[in-house]
Amino acid sequence: MNENVIKTLPKCPVEITLMLMGDKWKTLIIRDLLKETKRFGELKKSLTGISQKVLTQHLRSMEESGLVNRKVYAQIPPKVEYSLTEIGKSLSVVHDAMYKWGDEYKKMQPS
């Protein structure tokens, strides 16, 4: 764990971004949370193929690096909501660029 801990921040800004979101699952988690706050189960269902272990790991990691908020409701059955912090929301710029590029690339493919 602690891949994101801010000890020795890479020199290159791109590497910083990579460290925080340069990961398939993290990018998709951000995509989901950019739309709306979601519960753990909703995220799991939305991210087809992810195991709850990996989802938990990534959410914790993103919480540590200040991208994600975790709100626990003291009730039975448990309810935990995840949302993006301000910093996390600012990743929408990167996300949008990826979205647009992917869309263009798609159009260029010989169907």
Added chain:
Amino acid sequence: MNENVIKTLPKCPVEITLMLMGDKWKTLIIRDLLKETKRFGELKKSLTGISQKVLTQHLRSMEESGLVNRKVYAQIPPKVEYSLTEIGKSLSVVHDAMYKWGDEYKKMQPS
């Protein structure tokens, strides 16, 4: 291999982008080639820590997906130059977004 082969293109544009450049090394290769055309050895030296095997794999893969051009000079000793295709160059938008975001994040860190 063939992670990039265009068989079943994901529905979500973001996933397409992820498939093509959502990888630490690929992103850094693109960063390098956005600056200038480079020879194999130059790339290897620039990307500290990468093994030549992995570098070759990624370059091949990016060539397959149409992001990178490979130009071989028939001479001894061999000389191979890598550059970005037009599609590859268009990734600069994504790269810039990542660069800027990483830069901002860095500023926000408690030094």
Added chain:
DNA sequence: CTGAATCCTTGTCGATACTG
């Protein structure tokens, strides 16, 4: 429902040696 803990499979990567 959320999530911690185990086990175990898989593939990615690094190191090394060898070739045109």
Added chain:
DNA sequence: CAGTATCGACAAGGATTCAG
């Protein structure tokens, strides 16, 4: 110089089980 081939180490991820 620019690869290919092989091997082994290691970590990421999946499946399953158990708990609050």
